Amino acid sequence: MLSTATKRIAPPKRLLYGPGPSMVEPAAYEAMSHPVLGIRDPHFLEIVGEIRQGLRELFGTTNRMTLPVPASGSGAMEAVVSNFVRPGSKVAVFAAGAFADRISIMAGRQRATVARLEKPWGEVFSASEAEEFIGRERPDIVAFVQAETSTGAYQSGRAIVPAARAAGALVIADCVTSLGAMPVELDDVGIDAAFSCSQKGLSCPAGLSPISVSQKAFELLEARTEELFTWYLDLRLMAKYFEPPHVYQHTPSPPLFYAMHAALASIEEEGIRNRWARHQRAGDRLVKGLVALGFEPLVRLPENRIWHLTTVKPPVGLNEADLRSRLLEKYSIEIAPGLGQLAGKILRIGTMGPLATDENVDFLLEALRACL
């Protein structure tokens, strides 16, 4: 017997102050109640086209091959890695967090040789470090994480890309946490292929993850002669659906597209630069408040911090797991622990989308104070 019919679900309304999933834009919830459409319905394709244009703006790119992959953020990571990393490729990874590790593992699974420049988690890389590493390794592909969700460190890529381009390497960037809340600026920075997600800076539910690929990178892909290992995430096949003649590859999920359309509309109404500034103000306010409560930022320099994802070491003697439980029980507030080697050592606090306001930062700080 099924165990579902006896009751309806009643998920509590959490305040998602974690690294994602973040609070969903109210208009995005509404949008999901629109009826689903067939995969080639002209009304659906129009919505898809508008989403792709909106994503180009957020990515800071004119890349035609900007599209949402039918997967979570890690699926988008795999889409980029599995299309551009080939067996025998040499991939240089700037590694100071869990998601750089994930890229390294995925590249290894494509049977590439992976070289890693490692630094303590929470740090970023300088131009001279990048030059030395890339000059030494002469990689085919350089991968870095623009916003490292496991540490809260932001690295635009400006310190890394020039050395990569000088070496003729393709540049891949993890923009999972930056897109929609901080500058990504693919074209200005010179990033060839980037991936993101929907459930952080875009204020959407998870499940539909933007990627963007430069013309140069897409031509390299089209010139690949050996088969990819993946079929589902083969961007050449996927592009044939997203571009005319819209050949069936996978069945997209209309509610997730409707939600993303609504979220992009709301971002446009606010203005992306206003949205960035709002996230920066909220992050600054949160850090100040946390320091006053005895927390210590993991990322030392403010310019290296993700505005909307603050990582802090708790005051000595504070059990971070207990604190999280109290916040959840008393205030229905979710914040997150560290990941991997930072598990138990830091807290990760997100102020994304609707939560990136003075009022919501202060509410969180009050709740934290009450739970200490």
Added chain:
Amino acid sequence: MLSTATKRIAPPKRLLYGPGPSMVEPAAYEAMSHPVLGIRDPHFLEIVGEIRQGLRELFGTTNRMTLPVPASGSGAMEAVVSNFVRPGSKVAVFAAGAFADRISIMAGRQRATVARLEKPWGEVFSASEAEEFIGRERPDIVAFVQAETSTGAYQSGRAIVPAARAAGALVIADCVTSLGAMPVELDDVGIDAAFSCSQKGLSCPAGLSPISVSQKAFELLEARTEELFTWYLDLRLMAKYFEPPHVYQHTPSPPLFYAMHAALASIEEEGIRNRWARHQRAGDRLVKGLVALGFEPLVRLPENRIWHLTTVKPPVGLNEADLRSRLLEKYSIEIAPGLGQLAGKILRIGTMGPLATDENVDFLLEALRACL
């Protein structure tokens, strides 16, 4: 400038009489408005557990490793193929449709050797054909399509599985179109690994795709020593999220889970056998009506037809593309053309979920008659 904010979307309410996406259960739309939860929120994990139990019932299995993959149906196909097909594996595919071809391609991309027994599209395979083919090829893996979405042919697997098991091969089945509307019966038939989707027999939106893997198959997977090519669809990693201790692998999409929970509840309320019978009655009625209008069923024997996906050749002289356009324009009805080698030659008409009633079959037949 974004092109989204200037307007809200207004998708028309289509009547989706195609092979999927099918009409979404009204309760599933409602469910998506519930607030999203964190990936390890106990309320979310409870919903996930109930969904997994509900899916076991529909799959006809006690397989612990029954779970929804964060991808479309083809992503679930890739999940199964990429976990069980290894480089150098020999895979025997029963090929009489586009989705058997897709399985063959995916298996090739895993660097397996693929042997195919081909028959004209729309036909099914007999026990003696299966014995001869499997006896000759001695494959490691046997793959077949239980409900071939491109042709409307249903093959339970009972003619194929005994020979596969006698040869010691692992059995993979494509249940994308059968689950939720026809018998799947994994355990009775003896299927080791099966995949499906959400947007056909389950009456959900796309994007979350059930798979089920037997204990024996999962043990084989755990014994694999070489790395998989995929990380995103690695079932060993995914299982660690779905089972305690719920280790983070990907971020699930709560609205899709809520929708699936609601759809499973509605199936339980009706009773799965009642639901099967309803789809069978609707399919029989549709075929009779279509024959009366001069259409000819592609699948000759009624027992080999998918109840809820009827495939017919149009009367001589009828342009099927024009017919589809008229139905869409005049009635907002979507039906589908053939795929691959059957493009332009057949129509594919689905009567799934809410549309599998006498009234809705008659409405479609009336609309068709008016458009001929």
